[in-house]
Amino acid sequence: MPPPPCPPDGVRRVACIGAGVIGGGWVAHFLARGYDVTAWDPAPDAEDRLRRLVTAAWPSLEQIGLAEGASPDRLTFAATLGEAVAEAQFVQESAPEKLELKRRLLAELDAATPAGVVIASSTSGYPMTDMQTEAADPGRLVVGHPFNPPYLIPLVEVVGGQRTDATAVGWASRFYTEAGKSVITMDRELPGFIANRLQEALWREALHMVAAGEATVREIDASITEGPGLRWAFMGPCLTFALAGGEGGMAHMLDHFGPSLKSPWTRLEAPELDEALRTAMVEGCETAADGRSIAQLVAERDQGVINVLRATGRLPRQGGSTGDTGDTASTNRNTGDTANPSNISTASNTSPLPRQSTTHAPQGGDS
Numbered sequence: 001m002p003p004p005p006c007p008p009d010g011v012r013r014v015a016c017i018g019a020g021v022i023g024g025g026w027v028a029h030f031l032a033r034g035y036d037v038t039a040w041d042p043a044p045d046a047e048d049r050l051r052r053l054v055t056a057a058w059p060s061l062e063q064i065g066l067a068e069g070a071s072p073d074r075l076t077f078a079a080t081l082g083e084a085v086a087e088a089q090f091v092q093e094s095a096p097e098k099l100e101l102k103r104r105l106l107a108e109l110d111a112a113t114p115a116g117v118v119i120a121s122s123t124s125g126y127p128m129t130d131m132q133t134e135a136a137d138p139g140r141l142v143v144g145h146p147f148n149p150p151y152l153i154p155l156v157e158v159v160g161g162q163r164t165d166a167t168a169v170g171w172a173s174r175f176y177t178e179a180g181k182s183v184i185t186m187d188r189e190l191p192g193f194i195a196n197r198l199q200e201a202l203w204r205e206a207l208h209m210v211a212a213g214e215a216t217v218r219e220i221d222a223s224i225t226e227g228p229g230l231r232w233a234f235m236g237p238c239l240t241f242a243l244a245g246g247e248g249g250m251a252h253m254l255d256h257f258g259p260s261l262k263s264p265w266t267r268l269e270a271p272e273l274d275e276a277l278r279t280a281m282v283e284g285c286e287t288a289a290d291g292r293s294i295a296q297l298v299a300e301r302d303q304g305v306i307n308v309l310r311a312t313g314r315l316p317r318q319g320g321s322t323g324d325t326g327d328t329a330s331t332n333r334n335t336g337d338t339a340n341p342s343n344i345s346t347a348s349n350t351s352p353l354p355r356q357s358t359t360h361a362p363q364g365g366d367s
């Protein structure tokens, strides 16, 4: 891989390829951080959809603080993929989760993007090794896995494939950090990375319970929002469970509850996603939505995330400071003058997400 043409803090123009839920969310995020963004998506209605998504997200982005000069007007919708990436200093691919499509698209992007520019895929679970097979320069291809909506949820998981250059992984991690994300840099490929591996375990169990008629969609959602979800917003599952051991911490917790690991609490084989389960999930979600449209739920979710970020000290409180460093949420992209890198995580030492890139430690240990 030739060296990247600019340092991570020198990026001014980003290309977003695929502009659906996640690509559109990335566009909104990069615009809010003051970048020029060029998007491309082959669907005939893609530009309209994208502009609607950005318009809907903008009030939330204003609430959490825009970078100086940030504007939806800095979005250009390109007519072709080649035009979209011609001047890009970073490329984020968010096309549908289909392996063959990703392989071809990443090869096409590699051919069209200026040499050395890092290209990241939003894939939810494909290892980059499986996606980089057709690219002439696989060294610059990395996974940059976001969380929905990328304009509010800080985490990005960064990992390369077997043919990715370590320079590209390091560059991408520094770029995302610069762009206001909380980055976990993994030193090896895991299908589903870290967070989706955890989420999918929970998701499979939810589907098993619905399929077997053991719990409703409403009960499953309430069991998290009224229970463990409240803790997980600021303390991960491991530390949370250490507290279940009282003064004995994790050691007592394991001695006490370890044997229940062998109880039949989980059925980790995925259930058959048959028509009956599909219908039960779709109807269950309609019941749980209780008449609220998708747009209303998106607005509710966005406000909920902002409230949690504020309540946990990762955003300034309204009309005041965070109560810690008093950072503002503003960054001047054009002068490269950055406020704190995550921009939503100031000095809280209870933050579950690293403010700087974290390298996933070998042997599964924390470093």
Ligand SMILES: NC(=O)C1=CN([C@@H]2O[C@H](COP(=O)(O)OP(=O)(O)OC[C@H]3O[C@@H](n4cnc5c(N)ncnc54)[C@H](O)[C@@H]3O)[C@@H](O)[C@H]2O)C=CC1
Residues within 6 Å of the ligand: 017, 018, 019, 020, 021, 022, 023, 040, 041, 042, 043, 046, 093, 094, 095, 096, 097, 101, 105, 122, 123, 124, 125, 145, 146, 147, 148
């Ligand atoms: N939806 C989610 O919650 C998350 C999705 N992801 C990942 O993001 C990626 C995109 O997923 P979504 O945005 O949910 O899908 P989506 O279906 O909302 O959007 C996909 C977009 O890609 C466009 N597209 C189709 N063919 C294309 C091509 N050849 N080149 C470029 N664009 C093309 C479609 O027109 C559509 O606008 C996937 O890899 C997915 O795994 C990652 C994190 C969360």
Ligand SMILES: C[N+](C)(C)CC(=O)CC(=O)[O-]
Residues within 6 Å of the ligand: 123, 124, 146, 147, 148, 196, 199
């Ligand atoms: C449903 N999903 C697997 C596509 C979810 C993700 O990849 C991350 C998220 O937003 O939770």
